[in-house]
Amino acid sequence: MNWYEKLNQYFPVEEMKSKEHMDLLLKEKENVYKKDEGKYHVLMYAETNDFIFIDYLFVSKDARGKGIGKKLISDLKEKQKPIILEVEPVDYEDTDTEKRQRFYKREGFEHAKSIGYRRRSLDTGKINEMEILYWSPSNESEESIYNKMRHTYETIHTYKDEQIYGESYDETDKVFTFEEEDDKAQPSL
Template sequence: MEWYEKLNDYFPEHEMKDRNQIQDLIDEKDVYHLVETDDYIVLYAEFPTFVFIDYLLVTSQARGKGIGTKVLDRMKKKGKLILLEVEPKDDENEDTRKRLAFYYKNGFQKADRIRYVRETDQGEPYFMHILYWSPTALSQDVVMREMEKACEEIHNFRAKQYYGRLLADPEKALTWKH
């Protein structure tokens, strides 16, 4: 599973799922897919009403060549809401700024009414932004409902088996900002 090592090298440790959980998702969930090329890796779940991008990695040698945009354009052609999570901008980590700029350039918006807080294995909270793209105007109520489903179906798939806890309990992780 070379793709897992590439993801593990790139994404922060607290954002990585257990290799076996991801493999179980691929093997057992009809909605969950892995696409791997020499240039990119994408793991995503396609539900009837939306697509949840779990991981998207463009390899270092392929960055800056429009490959990530092409991957997102293929997802957009499905004509569904697309959801993904991204860490907030960190002034000490240039990649966080570049990631956000990339998604905004590709038409994604931040679900600015939704607060999304996850926990590390040590119980430390960390914030994530929910970004979305939609072919039609929609309310963040829809984003919230579909993100709850992504948490339940993807993040929490066998989570108690692999982590002894839910990775993203939607009732705790997702709240409305006041």
């Protein structure tokens, strides 16, 4: 089974980029979009000068609990840049969502409470609500994480979307919201 089939079997269709999309990113943005593949894992990520975005992290069921995910995350942490990723909210019907969140929490990732993220799948038309998790070696602000996530959406997620999918993804401002902590303390009228 090739790397794309592994990802495609594990991740919901609403979250998957097409193989053509990922191949283009790997070819045309090879200095930014990267693939780390082994017998039991596939890691797809984008690395810029000031942060890393984990697009997909897959560890085979046969190898879970053997420290592969921890090692991959540790290798990225050694670069001393903030690491950002999207994760499905916990769904108690799907134990994998809870396990994923627990794994990232153990690895020191924080939930970006100020960032709202709702992305429409071009495959199904379904609105997918995701949570943003991040790890930072330097106490990065959520506003900074928000701006890095917007950059990722504009340069990776929507890269050549019209050419690949025949239509464009939603505009960035429709996909993301940012609510400063002070705003949350105010009662709504």
